Amino acid sequence: MIGITIGGPKGKAATLDQPLEHLMACHRRIEERLDTLERAGRFLWERREEALEAIRNAFAFLDRNGVMHTEDEEQSVFPRLQGKLGAEQAALVQDLESDHQLAEATYAELKTIVEQVTAAPERNEELRSEYTSVVADLCGLYRRHIAREDTELIEIGSTVLTAAELAEIAVEMKRRRGLVNSDSL
Numbered sequence: 001m002i003g004i005t006i007g008g009p010k011g012k013a014a015t016l017d018q019p020l021e022h023l024m025a026c027h028r029r030i031e032e033r034l035d036t037l038e039r040a041g042r043f044l045w046e047r048r049e050e051a052l053e054a055i056r057n058a059f060a061f062l063d064r065n066g067v068m069h070t071e072d073e074e075q076s077v078f079p080r081l082q083g084k085l086g087a088e089q090a091a092l093v094q095d096l097e098s099d100h101q102l103a104e105a106t107y108a109e110l111k112t113i114v115e116q117v118t119a120a121p122e123r124n125e126e127l128r129s130e131y132t133s134v135v136a137d138l139c140g141l142y143r144r145h146i147a148r149e150d151t152e153l154i155e156i157g158s159t160v161l162t163a164a165e166l167a168e169i170a171v172e173m174k175r176r177r178g179l180v181n182s183d184s185l
C-alpha cells in the first residue's frame with residue numbers, strides 16, 4: 001500500500017506531489033471503507049453499537065476524503081483532459097462522471113437507511129434487507145468505477161497530462177486539503 005496515511009500534513013503534501021499515484025492510494029482507502037460497510041452489515045443486528053460506530057467512521061471518511069477525492073477528479077483532472085481525448089476516451093470520462101452521480105445518490109440512500117436503523121430499532125427486520133441491498137449496489141458500482149479509474153483513467157492521465165499540468169493538479173489537491181496557502185499561488 002502506498003504510504004498516504006503515514007505522517008502528518010508534511011507527509012501528505014509530499015505524496016500529493018504525484019497526483020495520479022495519490023488518486024490510486026485514495027482508491028485503496030475508499031475500498032477499505034466499502035469493505036467496512038459490508039462487514040458492518042453482517043453484524044448490525046447482533047453487535048449493533050459496534051457496527052453502527054464502524055459505519056459512522058466509514059461515513060466520516062467518505063464525507064471528507066471521499067468528497068475531496070471526487071473533487072480532485074471532477075475539478076482538477078477531468079477538465080484538463082478535455083479537448084485532448086479521442087471519442088472512446090471522452091466516453092470513459094463521461095461514464096466516470098455519471099458513476100459519481102449515481103454513487104452519490106446511492107450513498108445518500110444508504111445514509112438515510114442508517115439513520116432509520118439508529119432511530120427505530122423495532123424496524124430492524126425490514127431495514128436489514130434494505131441496508132444489505134443498498135450496500136451491495138454501492139460497493140458493486142464503486143468497485144467497478146475504481147477499477148476503471150485505476151487502469152483506464154490513470155493510463156490516459158499519464159499519457160495526456162504534461163508535467164506542468166500535473167504540478168497544477170498537485171497544488172489544487174493540496175489547497176483542497178488546506179495544505180497550501182491560496183495566497184502563495
Ligand SMILES: [Fe+2]
Binds near residue numbers: 070073096100145149
Ligand atoms: Fe471517480
Ligand SMILES: [Fe+2]
Binds near residue numbers: 069
Ligand atoms: Fe477515483
